[in-house]
């Protein structure tokens with residue numbers, strides 16, 4: 771039986787929401803323990819990130835890739851297992867099929883890794899992207915209060931009947947207490 775945690779990146783594992791992933795991106799101190807704990811609990815770690823700044827011309831795909839590979843190499847060197855990464859470089863106006871909260875990447879991963887939905891989670895700080903993504907794919911969800919999480923808690927709460935988080939956690943490591 772395979773199960774996965776679909777991690778949002780910015781605002782969830784490190785950096786600020788809606789910021790650029792640059793070479794000086796810093797993981798939160800809880801991120802590596804959280805990713806290791808997920809592996810210990812039998813989850814595949816999969817990162818799903820919207821990077822519309824690429825389509826908006828705020829950073830080149832080459833610069834993004836360089837920063838992302840640097841991060842993945844660093845995680846690898848720390849003994850962290852990352853099974854998959856999915857990045858949407860588009861902006862809303864592109865009408866692509868892969869931008870969160872659309873289910874495209876997750877459906878792909880579910881097929882590729884034969885994942886069980888009822889045992890898998892989306893963990894992120896954005897209600898509109900991450901919690902709705904979990905709802906659209908039939909996964910569990912955990913809203914973290916880092917990044918724009920507190921804002922999601924305040925602002926999106928009116929819409930929660932549409933996509934209520936399964937749990938709310940202080941940060942990415944606290945989230946592992948619920949899985």
Ligand SMILES: [Zn+2]
Nearest residue numbers: 858860866869
């Ligand atoms: Zn896309």
